[in-house]
Amino acid sequence: MKKNILFYTVLMFCMIISCKFDQKMKTSFSMANISLQEYNAYGAEVISDQIYDINAMTEKYKNIKENDTIDITFTGRVTNVCQAKGCWMKIDIGNQKEAMVKFKNYEFFVPTDTAKDSVIVQGRAYVSETSVDELKHLANDAGKSADEIAAITSPKRVYSFIADGVLIKK
Numbered sequence: 001m002k003k004n005i006l007f008y009t010v011l012m013f014c015m016i017i018s019c020k021f022d023q024k025m026k027t028s029f030s031m032a033n034i035s036l037q038e039y040n041a042y043g044a045e046v047i048s049d050q051i052y053d054i055n056a057m058t059e060k061y062k063n064i065k066e067n068d069t070i071d072i073t074f075t076g077r078v079t080n081v082c083q084a085k086g087c088w089m090k091i092d093i094g095n096q097k098e099a100m101v102k103f104k105n106y107e108f109f110v111p112t113d114t115a116k117d118s119v120i121v122q123g124r125a126y127v128s129e130t131s132v133d134e135l136k137h138l139a140n141d142a143g144k145s146a147d148e149i150a151a152i153t154s155p156k157r158v159y160s161f162i163a164d165g166v167l168i169k170k
Contacts, residue, residue, distance in 0.1 A: 028052045029050075039170060041165065043107060043165040044165040046120055046165040047122075051074060052072060054076045054092060055094055056074070057093045058093050058095050058097060061097070066126075070125050071124055073122040074093075076093055076099070077116060077119070078091055078117050078118075079115065080142055081113075081115055082141045083142060086114070087103065087109050087141075088102045089101050091119060099125070099159045100138075101161045101162075103163050104123065118169040119167060119168050124161065125159070127160065128158050129158065130156050132154065135155070
């Protein structure tokens with residue numbers, strides 16, 4: 001009887017671990033699973049053993065404290081891009097949240113017509129507060145109306161990202 005209880009306890013433990021491992025596998029993948037011919041590359045070469053999806057990225061951002069950074073690679077869909085010259089983009093990270101992506105040292109830009117495209121970005125994620133002036137500047141770059149820009153009156157906590165490299169699905 002004791003052997004059966006031990007057996008079933010060990011079996012249950014293995015099943016729980018297996019489920020958690022399977023869930024982790026669904027939220028990330030590696031560059032080995034990517035065909036680079038399907039992407040246009042910008043900036044530094046994107047090389048990563050682990051690429052997170054939007055669900056995992058939302059969780060990562062929740063755990064970042066202001067003034068901390070994490071090196072990470074993730075995939076998502078572009079929701080907005082700078083219409084002036086492609087110097088920033090916003091990526092949907094789920095739960096009605098976006099990551100504001102800028103490019104390391106302004107070394108590269110992305111095409112202005114990348115809204116709704118799938119991307120993989122590699123770099124540093126951090127959380128910051130964006131001032132009213134910067135929010136108005138970004139709204140102007142995005143082509144917002146004068147009324148929409150005037151309605152910006154308070155700073156905003158922002159999920160931010162400095163990209164070393166970007167892959168945009170063709």
